[in-house]
Amino acid sequence: MIGSVQRALRLLEAVGSHVDGAPAKQLAREAGLPLPTAYHLLRTLTHEGYLRRENGVFVYGPAAERLAGxxxxxxxxxxxxxxxxxxxxxxxxxxxxxxxxxxxxxxxxxxxxxxxxxxxxxxxxxxxxxxxxxxxxxxxxxxxxxxxxxxxxxxxxxxxxxxxxxxxxxxxxxxxxxxxxxxxxxxxxxxxxxxxxxxxxxxxxxxxxxxxxxxxxxxxxxxxxxxxxxxxxxxxxxxxxxxxx
The missing domain is CATH 3.30.450.40 (GAF domain)
Structure with missing residues (x-):
């Protein structure tokens, strides 16, 4: 299995557990990831539209919403x-x-x-x-x-x-x-x-x-x-x- 995909999915799951979003440090901790790895994946997911950053916290972006839809x-x-x-x-x-x-x-x-x-x-x-x-x-x-x-x-x-x-x-x-x-x-x-x-x-x-x-x-x-x-x-x-x- 591809580890980076697994880690990205864990981050997406962590974001989904917070209605109002969560900061990178909290998401890294909940996903069990080193903070530098979490930062890298969060930037990638944001760039691709799966997440967006608002007031220092990460929430689902339009690409993730399309998947859910x-x-x-x-x-x-x-x-x-x-x-x-x-x-x-x-x-x-x-x-x-x-x-x-x-x-x-x-x-x-x-x-x-x-x-x-x-x-x-x-x-x-x-x-x-x-x-x-x-x-x-x-x-x-x-x-x-x-x-x-x-x-x-x-x-x-x-x-x-x-x-x-x-x-x-x-x-x-x-x-x-x-x-x-x-x-x-x-x-x-x-x-x-x-x-x-x-x-x-x-x-x-x-x-x-x-x-x-x-x-x-x-x-x-x-x-x-x-x-x-x-x-x-x-x-x-x-x-x-x-x-x-």
Whole structure:
């Protein structure tokens, strides 16, 4: 093992044990390091942004905060996937969770199995929201200005023979959707696949959960999405995490 890395990590742990920071001498003592070694490592960690010195004490810097944030992000995503996996197993379909954030469609998590695989992303989900249930559900929750801005950046283009053909037709379809009702898409994004999405109220952002099935099992789509919709309230606390990450 690399000794300098171990010593630097001990210093970072020592800094983390003090809410208001600590001076170099105290950190050296707590990390069990000679003072000259501690000074050298503290300068290096400060230069790299892992620490910063304020009024004679060392506290975590932006690089360390980014590391902590990344860990929290991964934990939240894992929690979301675990929740989706429950419904994947209960309903027997792939389950997706997406949000609309900073002007873009983001697929946060997917849970599927080899026996019930998710739809292959052959054309970027972000750019083709007009053609899949997740995107249509998210776009339907936006106000008119935000919706048109999105379509200016990501123009409507048919992906299959069943896709919405043009912008006007899509806008008309979105305007006609009933609030909080499932959005169903049949082979608009990928031939051989049908999908349904339900809008989610989790914070102020537009969000959705969705499922997909092979086209030959299309008769299962409505019952499956209704089952998901009837019980999704139990997941809202978990899904709301993703709005803040």
């Amino acid at each position: 990344g860990g929290a992000l991964q934990k939240r995503r894992t929690t979301i996937v675990d929740s989706l996996s429950h419904w994947r197993d209960a309903i027997g379909v792939p389950v997706y969770f997406g949000i609309y954030r900073e002007g873009e469609i983001e697929l946060v998590a997917v849970s599927d199995t080899p026996e019930a695989p998710a739809v292959e992303e052959w054309a970027g989900f972000r750019e083709t929201g007009h053609a899949h249930a997740i995107g249509q559900c998210l776009l339907s929750q936006l106000d008119e200005k935000a919706r048109k801005d999105h379509l200016d950046r990501h123009p409507v283009r048919p992906l299959t023979r069943n896709s919405v053909r043009d912008r006007a037709t899509l806008l008309e379809r979105l305007a006609s959707m009933e609030r909080m009702q499932p959005v169903v898409e049949r082979e608009q994004y990928a031939l051989g696949t049908v999908c349904a999405a339900i809008p989610i109220t989790a914070g102020s952002a537009a969000a959705t959960m969705a499922i997909s099935l092979p086209a030959h099992q299309a008769d299962r789509l409505r019952p499956a999405v209704e089952q998901l919709r009837s019980e999704v309230g139990t997941l809202l606390h978990t899904l709301a995490f993703s709005i803040s990450i």
